[in-house]
Amino acid sequence: MNNRDINILIVDDEFSVRDSLCKWFRSDGFTVDTAExxxxxxxxxxEKGWDIVLLDIKMPGMDGIEFNRQLQxxxxxxxxxxxxxxxxxxxxxxxxxxxxxxxxxxxxxxxxLTHVIRNAIEKRRLSKENIQLxxxxxxxxxxxxIVGTSPQLRQVLxxxxxxxxxxxxxxxxxxSGTGKELIARAIHSNSLRRYAPxxxxxxxxxxxxxxxxxxxxxxxxxxxxxxxxxxGKIERANKGTIFFDEIGNISMKMQMxxxxxxxxKHFTRLGSDKSIEVDFRVxxxxxxxxxxxxxDGHFREDLYFRLNVVTIDIPPLRxxxxxxxxxxxxxxxxxxxxxxxxxxxxxxxxxxxxTNYEWPGNVRELRNVIERAIVVCEGDKITxxxxxxxxxxxxxxxxxxxxxxxxxxxxxxxxxxxxxxxISQTADILKIDRTTLYNKIKKYNLNK
Amino acid sequence: xxxxxxxxxVPIQFHDGFLLDSLCLxxxxxxxxxxxxxxxxxxxxxxxDPLRNQHNSSHxxxxxxxxxxxxxxRILGVCSFDLFIPILTFVxxxxxLEGIGAVVSTYRLRNEFYGGQSDRQLLMERLLxxxxxxxxxxxxxxxxYNPGCVMTNSTYVEDIDEKSAxxxxxxxxxxx
Numbered sequence: 001m002n003n004r005d006i007n008i009l010i011v012d013d014e015f016s017v018r019d020s021l022c023k024w025f026r027s028d029g030f031t032v033d034t035a036e037x038x039x040x041x042x043x044x045x046x047e048k049g050w051d052i053v054l055l056d057i058k059m060p061g062m063d064g065i066e067f068n069r070q071l072q073x074x075x076x077x078x079x080x081x082x083x084x085x086x087x088x089x090x091x092x093x094x095x096x097x098x099x100x101x102x103x104x105x106x107x108x109x110x111x112x113l114t115h116v117i118r119n120a121i122e123k124r125r126l127s128k129e130n131i132q133l134x135x136x137x138x139x140x141x142x143x144x145x146i147v148g149t150s151p152q153l154r155q156v157l158x159x160x161x162x163x164x165x166x167x168x169x170x171x172x173x174x175x176s177g178t179g180k181e182l183i184a185r186a187i188h189s190n191s192l193r194r195y196a197p198x199x200x201x202x203x204x205x206x207x208x209x210x211x212x213x214x215x216x217x218x219x220x221x222x223x224x225x226x227x228x229x230x231x232g233k234i235e236r237a238n239k240g241t242i243f244f245d246e247i248g249n250i251s252m253k254m255q256m257x258x259x260x261x262x263x264x265k266h267f268t269r270l271g272s273d274k275s276i277e278v279d280f281r282v283x284x285x286x287x288x289x290x291x292x293x294x295x296d297g298h299f300r301e302d303l304y305f306r307l308n309v310v311t312i313d314i315p316p317l318r319x320x321x322x323x324x325x326x327x328x329x330x331x332x333x334x335x336x337x338x339x340x341x342x343x344x345x346x347x348x349x350x351x352x353x354x355t356n357y358e359w360p361g362n363v364r365e366l367r368n369v370i371e372r373a374i375v376v377c378e379g380d381k382i383t384x385x386x387x388x389x390x391x392x393x394x395x396x397x398x399x400x401x402x403x404x405x406x407x408x409x410x411x412x413x414x415x416x417x418x419x420x421x422x423i424s425q426t427a428d429i430l431k432i433d434r435t436t437l438y439n440k441i442k443k444y445n446l447n448k
Numbered sequence: 449x450x451x452x453x454x455x456x457x458v459p460i461q462f463h464d465g466f467l468l469d470s471l472c473l474x475x476x477x478x479x480x481x482x483x484x485x486x487x488x489x490x491x492x493x494x495x496x497d498p499l500r501n502q503h504n505s506s507h508x509x510x511x512x513x514x515x516x517x518x519x520x521x522r523i524l525g526v527c528s529f530d531l532f533i534p535i536l537t538f539v540x541x542x543x544x545l546e547g548i549g550a551v552v553s554t555y556r557l558r559n560e561f562y563g564g565q566s567d568r569q570l571l572m573e574r575l576l577x578x579x580x581x582x583x584x585x586x587x588x589x590x591x592x593y594n595p596g597c598v599m600t601n602s603t604y605v606e607d608i609d610e611k612s613a614x615x616x617x618x619x620x621x622x623x624x
Contacts, residue, residue, distance in 0.1 A: 003590065014534070016506075017535045023542070027585055028601065110538070114603050
């Protein structure tokens with residue numbers, strides 16, 4: 001911390017004290033200002049933040065003891081040094097009890113003042129460092145890929161902010177690739193549980209038996225192959241959050257087991273009869289129509305209501321197109337830096353193609369397209385030729401033209417790419433003869 | 449470097465010609481400005497605080513810089529009585545940051561003050577260091593953290609003895 005960066009405010013009704021202290025601190029290079037009473041000092045606080053306040057106890061109006069209390073409520077990390085000509089143990093104790101850092105009586109020994117100020121700076125520096133470190137931890141743990149300014153996304157983030165303060169069970173709904181897990185992590189990292197882990201489990205990725213073991217863990221020897229004790233995800237999520245992705249994909253038996261855990265907050269490891277108490281928040285996500293699954297008898301209604309206390313719907317990317325350029329910039333910066341490629345920009349033509357695409361794979365697809373474009377780009381700008389869309393093939397046919405001709409052009413190219421330019425197979429799929437297909441290829445100037 | 453302006457050394461009830469000569473020589477070399485002893489009437493009584501039995505350095509400084517002569521690039525008052533500023537128990541000296549005036553006292557630079565034997569050479573060295581330090585402030589130098597630099601803060605006479613009489617490279621560059 002440079003002395004110039006340290007702001008010292010001197011509050012004393014005696015001009016000579018203010019003046020001499022001000023000169024003393026200025027010669028050390030500190031940024032100093034003075035105030036003759038508490039009211040004037042409060043005005044100074046409107047102008048900027050102060051690191052250290054030297055405060056006289058005996059002042060007309062609000063005295064130093066009272067003003068110190070007020071200062072502590074404004075900034076609990078502020079370092080207040082009480083100065084008085086009326087030194088007494090009682091006032092010293094009261095000032096320290098109210099959060100003052102030090103108490104010195106005037107006239108002050110210069111060496112004592114130097115020591116007190118040095119310690120005060122160290123205390124302030126540590127407080128600031130702690131705040132920065134805490135912020136850094138939160139930055140590291142909070143998801144940074146939620147990008148956009150569209151009203152739809154703002155509505156989602158508003159919901160995240162309000163639900164994060166509570167301990168309510170949340171269900172996140174949205175198409176694949178919309179960022180459901182990111183939203184779950186955003187809720188967790190803004191909640192009181194953020195210093196405990198968020199444990200994710202993709203319910204669709206396991207068979208029933210494996211999912212059971214993943215969730216509840218098992219004792220050593222509980223089944224063939226269980227050669228050691230395994231702590232399950234529910235146990236690991238204790239004090240934190242558990243995120244069930246693709247919750248609509250779990251079996252009826254797992255639904256029942258899960259419901260029991262959610263209701264009792266107790267579970268047992270496989271192969272054990274010991275009940276373990278857990279405390280966690282549940283966030284689940286699905287892209288399935290759970291109401292229909294309940295109606296059809298594939299999903300338990302009681303579990304549905306237990307999971308679906310607060311619902312957050314994430315709009316697909318095509319419904320918040322104004323966020324696309326921001327997302328493109330974000331992913332462009334992220335990947336061009338990490339790959340250290342000298343690509344400076346994205347061409348307006350490429351941006352147009354990206355903006356006009358429908359993005360069935362949502363943000364995940366956009367991220368992958370940008371990452372791939374940076375990998376394949378050989379110039380200093382990303383062009384439409386660098387873009388490749390898994391659902392639509394090359395980019396150059398993705399145009400903002402909804403004419404029948406444009407759609408035919410795009411559709412033929414997509415099928416040709418799918419069949420690896422097998423003309424007979426493509427003609428069969430398109431239900432046209434080979435000659436017509438050749439004519440269309442020529443007409444649209446399609447190349448393999 | 450200011451060629452035409454001078455450093456005016458104003459003795460305030462200070463009659464030690466050897467120390468004044470030493471100051472003239474050393475400050476001329478250090479600041480590249482000709483240093484001369486110049487007399488000026490200073491109302492010492494006005495700066496005296498009978499309750500503290502000390503003189504207010506800010507009062508003396510104000511008188512020193514009042515209506516400065518045209519050729520006065522800097523004005524340094526030198527006295528032998530104890531100085532204070534209201535909030536502190538004592539000061540070795542005081543200066544205007546980025547101004548023209550400074551004042552120093554030999555009162556607490558003498559070994560006798562601490563119960564020791566008189567040491568003229570040590571007193572001279574301490575005075576040269578304190579005068580250079582205070583004049584350094586008038587060149588907008590803050591307290592320096594480079595060990596040995598004359599601009600390091602000294603609250604004890606031992607601190608003065610520890611540092612050199614010279615500016616560190618960074619401080620010297622600012623003075624030049």
